[in-house]
Amino acid sequence: MINVSEQHTPRSLIVTLYGAYGRFVPGPVPVAELIRLLAAVGVDAPSVRSSVSRLKRRGLMLPARTTQGTAGYELSAEARQLLEDGDRRIYAAAAPADEGWVLAVFSVPESQRQKRHVLRSRLAALGFGTATPGVWIAPARLYEETRHTLQRLGLAPYVDLFRGEHLGFTPTAEAVARWWDLAAIAKAHEAFLQVRAPVLERWQRRTDTPPEEAYRDYLLALDSWRHLPYVDPGLPASLLPADWPGARSAAVFQALHERLRDAGAGFAGV
Structure with a gap:
């Protein structure tokens, strides 16, 4: 079930902050700067500290000292790779071309069925659709990110990856509607538009762009948007319904990004 919520968790906002500015x-x-920057989007200091601790346990953040000797945190190499992989989706400006498909075919022994569950969950989180229970499919451009993810999680030995095209027998547009829950994906785009389109309209009526306001609205928009390119892996427009809302939501985010990101950088100290 697809659920892209407008409720911003402290942990998600910290990841979004590092993706937008911190890195x-x-x-x-x-640490004091993290607390200041998260306070601007409604996160209190205890929540920042506990969320950072969880990210540290996951190996995504590393404790370090600034040149002034102040306690702080930096991203691990793994976290930087995750953000770089995400950039290719989150900031993609153009509608994706039809470049074929990547197939993930896996087999996990019954004695390790927990890894089967993790594997399915990760493929779903990457935006793969299900062709059959052991065969998952995604646009071919997601290959590199998929490879990085499976290797990082130690799941590569259970998976073979293939690249190819769909030759039939069902028309590809019909098959895509079977492989992905297009209605649920469209609903996620509509939810983003319902909240963020009015924010864009307000900014379009303004001539000023105060740094703190720009930072707040941009970080919240990015925190909502960055999940959508994983819910919707960017299927070719020719395979989607004519009234598909994905292009509209992408345009709203892109406009917010262009208007607010650099102005917000002043508040973020970048």
């Missing part, structure tokens, strides 16, 4: 700061981000 471009020279050296670690001081």
Whole structure:
């Protein structure tokens, strides 16, 4: 079941903050600065500290000292790879071309069925659709990110990846509607538009762009948007319904990004 919520968790906002600004700061981000930046989007200090601790346990954030000796956190190499993989989806400006498909074919022994569950969950999180229970499919451009993810999680030995095209017998547009829940994906786009399109309209009526307001609205928009390119893996427009809302939601995010990101960087200290 697809669920892209407008409720922003502290942990998600911290990841979004590093993706938008924190990774471009020279050296670690001081803890006090993290607390200041998260307070601007409604997260209190205890929630910041507990969320950072969870991200540290997952190996995504590393404790470090700034050049002034202040306690702070920097991203691990794994976290940087995750953000770089995400950039190719989150900031894609153009509608994707039809470049074929990547297939993930897996077999996990019954004695390791927990890994089967993890594998299915990760493929779903990457945006794969289900062709059959052991064969998952996604647009071919997702191959590199899929390879990185499966290797990072130690799941590569159970999976073979193939690249190819769909030759029949069902028309590809009909098959895509079977492989993905298009109605649920469309609903996620509509939910984003319902909240973020009015924000864009308000900014379009303004001539000023105060840094703190720009930072707040941009971070919240990015935190909502960055999940959508995983819910919707970017299927070719020719295979989607004519009234597909994905292009509209992408345009709203792109406009918010262009208007707010650089202005918000002033508040973020980048």
